[in-house]
Each structure stands twice: as C-alpha cells, then as structure tokens.
Amino acid sequence: MKCFTKLNNYAKLLFMKKVIEVEEMCCKRCAERAEKKLLLIGVNGAKANFKKGIIFVETELPDETLKACVEEAGFPVKEIRPRKGIFG
Numbered sequence: 001m002k003c004f005t006k007l008n009n010y011a012k013l014l015f016m017k018k019v020i021e022v023e024e025m026c027c028k029r030c031a032e033r034a035e036k037k038l039l040l041i042g043v044n045g046a047k048a049n050f051k052k053g054i055i056f057v058e059t060e061l062p063d064e065t066l067k068a069c070v071e072e073a074g075f076p077v078k079e080i081r082p083r084k085g086i087f088g
Helices: 002-014 028-040 063-072
Strands: 016-022 045-049 054-059 077-082
Touching: 016 063, 028 045, 028 054, 028 063, 054 063, 063 077
Parallel strands: none
Antiparallel strands: 016 054, 016 077, 045 054
C-alpha cells in the first residue's frame, strides 16, 4: 500500500492542475468545443465553465501549448495559472 501512495503522489505532481481564463466563451457548446480540443492534444482532464470564462485542466503540457490550443479553438486566452484550490 505504501508503494501505491508514493506512485499516486508522483502522479499528482506530474499532472499539474491549471486554470485557463478565456474570453468569448458564450455558451455550453463553446465550452464543449474547448474541452474537446484540449483532450485531443493530450490533456488528462478539462472542464470549461462558459459563465465564468474559465477552463480547469489537469496536464503536464506547457502553458504555451495550452494557449495555442485554446486560441485555435477560437478563444483568446487572458491568463493561465496554477489551480490552488477547489474553486480555482
């Protein structure tokens, strides 16, 4: 069990949780488009909130890659920051 705990902790470090703030995400369909685009490039988890204009991701990819992907989906990126708690 101790080995599994160490492995689980390593996985948490490897896949960093981030918040991407975007503009022009106006509906549920836009949010789904952003999520799908991020999942296609290898993000482990993506959850977009169009009302707040944010996307929560879990990934090891660099910020530049995330920004390029989201902007290619049609959403200008305002900021990418580490996710500090449950609510960003």
